Amino acid sequence: MQKKVIFTLLCFLFLNKAQAGFSSVEPAPNGGLPTEQPLSDLTPAALSYEQAQQLEAAAEKNDSQALEQLRHAAEAGDAEAQNGMGLYDYSQRKYADALSWYNKAAAQGNAHAEANLGVLYTYGLGVAQNYAQALSWYRKAAEQGEARAQTSLGDRYISGQGVAQDFAQAAVWYGKAAQQGDAYAQNGLGALYAGGRGVAQNFSRAASWYCKSAVQGNVRAQSGLGDLYARGQGVAQDYAKASYWLCKAARKGYAPAEAVIQQYSRSGLIAAQCADTSAGQQMDCPGK
Template structure:
């Protein structure tokens, strides 16, 4: 299953918060200026701000420059240049940059497609608890992409991401329980995970309609008592993990 590029509207929030604790007051002000320029569509100013920060070794600025070159924002799209900036950010420990390097090897952007190399970068990002990378590892083990097919491993990675409230991983668990992949087939558990995913996922997500359709199909395959049980389990789980929820 392909995923879209990391939306900078999201990327400019979470990573910025993560790096803010190590930024000086001046660098933080420059960062905010760069973010503001980006959001008003002034990519040239954003590039100037982020380049200045990147020259000082600011990890988030390195990551954003990689994203802007990848997407061709304010510059000619250049995957090789994007890779350069992602590698710098990854070398400074940024999990999101590591995940994006995995994505580029996965899809052959700026490099020859190489699932083994993609797997390496996804693993490095997942080792830092990055849910998107954990979910991607789950997918690769499910289909045997770059690794031998291994449903137990797929289940492990999807569960780790789901524990963080990552909607796509929750939906993947629904699929695994529906089909009995690595677990006994269990429609109640499948229904539960689809409900959790639907509650976590934005209605604008490209996966929302698919999850909604899966809920509808399972409704015709389960009893009212089973549906009630799944709803109860989903409500309890979602209430306990709501703070971690975020859409793919």
């Protein structure tokens, strides 16, 4: 079954079912680097949101027809369709069924399915929790260049789940995913540069990576970038830009951003209340 057709079926099934949520899961805020349980990998590896948007208009089947076509292709042995069925079952919280489909696709070397198996093993969904197995699947996918798996592998090196904690290795894998545009990895890499963990501390690089992630809507990165502007670290101190980025995160309920706003508002440097006018503004990244 052609990949474009599978993309079309998947986007129709999922984008028209927001409650399914696999493409809209947000990581819990923690102020930057993952702690205890990294959550960037809760969103299964699949087609990008942009790909799905482009193909959504092409889907003309109803839900049952689209699902039947996808199932037929999966049962015929198409790895992309098998991963797609796994995504569908995951979205319906049928984790054991998702596990079965992912295993079929992963047996054919499908990197998305390998990454998704890592998610199930990490959180014990449909299978006993096993960090070593999760790490193994993430690595298989990451070595094929799967960006979300690379990010999740970086998360494991930070949390020490299934592997010895190693910030330098985290930076390596975050870097690979960040270069592919993964917002979670870009934020993680920014946090490593800001904290000087696994890499030499470099606030300019931190600001650059935070901004790449922030423009994609990552609240941690928006908060981190805003804080750098407020402190003048890696960028020229600019309270207007600090307020802009902090308010973007605060409007989404990100508590650390709200705390930074209150901290600077007590000195009169940033308004305690985010102005509505900044919501529609566009702000360039550092260096542009």
